[in-house]
Amino acid sequence: MTVGIVLVSHSAKLAEGLAELAAQMAPDVRIVPAGGLPDGGGIGTDYDEVVAAAQRADSGDGVVLLYDLGSAQMTAELAVESLADPSAAVVVDAPLVEGAVAAAVAAQGGANAKTVGEAAASAGVAP
Amino acid sequence: MTVGIVLVSHSAKLAEGLAELAAQMAPDVRIVPAGGLPDGGGIGTDYDEVVAAAQRADSGDGVVLLYDLGSAQMTAELAVESLADPSAAVVVDAPLVEGAVAAAVAAQGGANAKTVGEAAASAGVAP
Amino acid sequence: MACTAEGVAAALRAAAEVIAEHRTELVDLDRAIGDADHGENLSRGFTAIVSALETGVPETPAGVAKLAATTLISKVGGAAGPLYGTAFLRASAKLGDAAEIDVPLLLDALRAALEGVQARGKAVGGDATMVDALIPAVSAAEGAADGTIADVLTAAADGADRGAESTVDLIPRKGRASYLGERAVGHMDPGARSTALLLRAFAEAAR
Amino acid sequence: MACTAEGVAAALRAAAEVIAEHRTELVDLDRAIGDADHGENLSRGFTAIVSALETGVPETPAGVAKLAATTLISKVGGAAGPLYGTAFLRASAKLGDAAEIDVPLLLDALRAALEGVQARGKAVGGDATMVDALIPAVSAAEGAADGTIADVLTAAADGADRGAESTVDLIPRKGRASYLGERAVGHMDPGARSTALLLRAFAEAAR
Numbered sequence: 005m006t007v008g009i010v011l012v013s014h015s016a017k018l019a020e021g022l023a024e025l026a027a028q029m030a031p032d033v034r035i036v037p038a039g040g041l042p043d044g045g046g047i048g049t050d051y052d053e054v055v056a057a058a059q060r061a062d063s064g065d066g067v068v069l070l071y072d073l074g075s076a077q078m079t080a081e082l083a084v085e086s087l088a089d090p091s092a093a094v095v096v097d098a099p100l101v102e103g104a105v106a107a108a109v110a111a112q113g114g115a116n117a118k119t120v121g122e123a124a125a126s127a128g129v130a131p
Numbered sequence: 132m133t134v135g136i137v138l139v140s141h142s143a144k145l146a147e148g149l150a151e152l153a154a155q156m157a158p159d160v161r162i163v164p165a166g167g168l169p170d171g172g173g174i175g176t177d178y179d180e181v182v183a184a185a186q187r188a189d190s191g192d193g194v195v196l197l198y199d200l201g202s203a204q205m206t207a208e209l210a211v212e213s214l215a216d217p218s219a220a221v222v223v224d225a226p227l228v229e230g231a232v233a234a235a236v237a238a239q240g241g242a243n244a245k246t247v248g249e250a251a252a253s254a255g256v257a258p
Numbered sequence: 259m260a261c262t263a264e265g266v267a268a269a270l271r272a273a274a275e276v277i278a279e280h281r282t283e284l285v286d287l288d289r290a291i292g293d294a295d296h297g298e299n300l301s302r303g304f305t306a307i308v309s310a311l312e313t314g315v316p317e318t319p320a321g322v323a324k325l326a327a328t329t330l331i332s333k334v335g336g337a338a339g340p341l342y343g344t345a346f347l348r349a350s351a352k353l354g355d356a357a358e359i360d361v362p363l364l365l366d367a368l369r370a371a372l373e374g375v376q377a378r379g380k381a382v383g384g385d386a387t388m389v390d391a392l393i394p395a396v397s398a399a400e401g402a403a404d405g406t407i408a409d410v411l412t413a414a415a416d417g418a419d420r421g422a423e424s425t426v427d428l429i430p431r432k433g434r435a436s437y438l439g440e441r442a443v444g445h446m447d448p449g450a451r452s453t454a455l456l457l458r459a460f461a462e463a464a465r
Numbered sequence: 466m467a468c469t470a471e472g473v474a475a476a477l478r479a480a481a482e483v484i485a486e487h488r489t490e491l492v493d494l495d496r497a498i499g500d501a502d503h504g505e506n507l508s509r510g511f512t513a514i515v516s517a518l519e520t521g522v523p524e525t526p527a528g529v530a531k532l533a534a535t536t537l538i539s540k541v542g543g544a545a546g547p548l549y550g551t552a553f554l555r556a557s558a559k560l561g562d563a564a565e566i567d568v569p570l571l572l573d574a575l576r577a578a579l580e581g582v583q584a585r586g587k588a589v590g591g592d593a594t595m596v597d598a599l600i601p602a603v604s605a606a607e608g609a610a611d612g613t614i615a616d617v618l619t620a621a622a623d624g625a626d627r628g629a630e631s632t633v634d635l636i637p638r639k640g641r642a643s644y645l646g647e648r649a650v651g652h653m654d655p656g657a658r659s660t661a662l663l664l665r666a667f668a669e670a671a672r
């Protein structure tokens with residue numbers, strides 16, 4: 005099993021495209037996009053979708069959540085607090101795209117949630 | 132007039148979604164997504180699209196190109212070299228999402244290409 | 259109006275009306291230094307609160323505050339959602355199972371709301387956010403502790419108005435406006451303005 | 466086969482066949498430490514070169530190399546596009562208006578190709594990329610400077626094979642594989658492998 009990843013964005017397209025990109029190098033990792041307002045309502049974050057995404061991303065080994073802007077960070081943090089076991093998920097300060105790819109590769113390699121989060125946080129400009 | 136921005140990504144959705152997100156705070160800036168292989172061909176970069184995007188983004192004040200992964204960086208650099216005036220465009224090492232928002236806001240404020248690029252390069256985790 | 263569950267519900271309905279009236283103003287404030295959606299975001303949130311209250315008003319003031327919190331968190335879609343949501347959540351926790359809010363409890367709830375916003379958004383006074391409206395609102399409310407609920411809320415609204423005004427001269431350090439740096443100076447923070455509007459609506463409802 | 470424009474075109478057609486044959490192998494190598502598209506990317510690129518050559522073979526070897534460069538840059542869609550594209554572009558510039566490539570010119574072109582790849586991708590020897598195939602290929606080619614074009618290319622291909630093999634033990638420091646760090650050890654770099662395949666195809670075509 006692997007650590008799951010949730011991509012919290014203001015844009016559905018951004019989150020979905022990034023999930024595809026990160027999945028290329030991490031076929032066995034649950035990477036769940038959570039972007040945009042509900043029902044194609046445009047740019048914004050959807051707390052309920054983030055909660056559902058965090059639940060879906062968790063296969064028992066924990067979840068790392070990444071976000072685009074500050075309000076997505078707050079939404080992600082609230083979502084984590086609402087989980088049955090908030091300690092199973094962690095919101096990481098990381099550049100979204102670079103962090104998602106690094107986190108996905110780390111998760112694919114079987115790293116635990118702490119290590120996956122660190123991989124995201126220390127991701128810089130792409131090699 | 133304002134500096135234009137090109138978002139070079141392996142994913143069409145990612146580039147388009149990010150362009151929408153960045154445009155929210157920069158309605159007067161030309162932000163042109165260039166993501167994915169041609170004709171919905173999936174994940175990859177399209178040199179010809181990047182060249183076209185750089186041309187479209189330039190309203191006379193120069194262009195800043197941001198990218199997701201290393202191969203997108205190389206594609207962007209080749210595209211810039213092929214422009215009629217390569218000095219009008221610059222590929223910037225920056226976290227893609229955070230850099231795009233920061234660059235868009237700087238461009239909206241009338242900053243020149245150098246300052247827009249610096250805003251992107253120094254963008255960290257979102258405030 | 260007694261500060262029962264029904265009273266709190268009535269205050270929220272009044273707030274929804276005020277937000278609807280000031281929707282364009284809040285959008286315009288947010289257009290200048292943000293993404294032009296603060297009015298839209300709050301409208302969506304407070305409209306949803308009104309709908310939820312139509313289905314049934316919870317039994318306690320805490321229950322009503324909790325319903326406001328969860329609705330705002332789910333519906334607002336912007337920074338104001340988790341921020342005001344956390345404010346109402348913390349206030350609700352303070353209200354406990356009281357059937358009616360008295361002045362000391364109101365002050366506790368206001369303080370908890372401010373703490374919640376700061377815990378959630380990490381902004382301090384002077385960062386040009388809604389915190390700059392809430393800090394003077396809470397101080398002014400504490401200064402009016404001898405009065406009625408309406409007096410306390412009016413003082414809070416007056417404080418919030420002054421606080422919102424103060425954001426005009428500040429360089430934003432949190433939220434989207436912080437991307438603009440000095441270019442944001444000269445503009446009132448939309449969240450500070452909406453905080454003042456909400457507290458004024460609550461004060462009027464309490465008369 | 467004389468190393469005229471037609472000869473270079475024939476070598477590229479042969480390379481396209483070899484890439485097609487090894488497509489799955491390259492995809493599998495890239496699946497282990499990348500995104501499983503290197504075989505697909507190169508297939509797309511070389512198929513497009515063959516099509517372009519059907520429309521007409523340019524007059525000089527430089528023209529053919531330039532056509533290969535621009536086609537790879539446009540069609541490959543992955544890191545190999547700008548890298549091999551720049552290699553052919555730099556080689557083309559060295560070839561100038563020569564009607565036929567002789568050994569000294571071939572060596573110049575090979576060196577220019579290596580320099581181009583390094584200028585584009587900033588990789589040095591030991592980073593576990595195609596550069597690790599190209600460096601020994603160029604050295605071996607230089608060592609065979611007394612032989613024919615075919616001898617030089619065969620030596621280059623032999624060098625590239627050894628170089629590709631050497632990437633198995635390296636920790637990648639450039640490209641996608643660098644995300645894997647030590648986990649990539651034990652796997653051959655797909656770009657180094659394709660470099661060896663291309664040089665071998667050119668060598669066979671030159672017999």
Ligand SMILES: Nc1ncnc2c1ncn2[C@@H]1O[C@H](COP(=O)(O)OP(=O)(O)O)[C@@H](O)[C@H]1O
Nearest residue numbers: 075296336337338379381387388432433448449
């Ligand atoms: N970190 C924060 N701490 C406190 N208040 C904040 C913070 N970030 C944003 N705000 C407040 O939120 C308001 C913007 O709300 P809104 O427009 O709904 O969100 P968004 O910026 O996501 O579009 C700002 O005017 C500011 O008052």
Ligand SMILES: Nc1ncnc2c1ncn2[C@@H]1O[C@H](COP(=O)(O)OP(=O)(O)O)[C@@H](O)[C@H]1O
Nearest residue numbers: 202503543544545586588594595639640655656
């Ligand atoms: N910066 C670089 N310098 C040299 N070679 C590189 C670099 N980045 C990638 N490569 C080469 O490109 C190969 C991968 O090509 P390909 O799969 O087409 O690209 P992508 O990684 O974009 O999917 C790697 O095996 C490596 O040899």
Ligand SMILES: [Mg+2]
Nearest residue numbers: 292293295296
């Ligand atoms: Mg806003």
Ligand SMILES: [Mg+2]
Nearest residue numbers: 293295336337
């Ligand atoms: Mg918004």
Ligand SMILES: [Mg+2]
Nearest residue numbers: 499500502503
């Ligand atoms: Mg690949």
Ligand SMILES: [Mg+2]
Nearest residue numbers: 500502543544
């Ligand atoms: Mg690829």
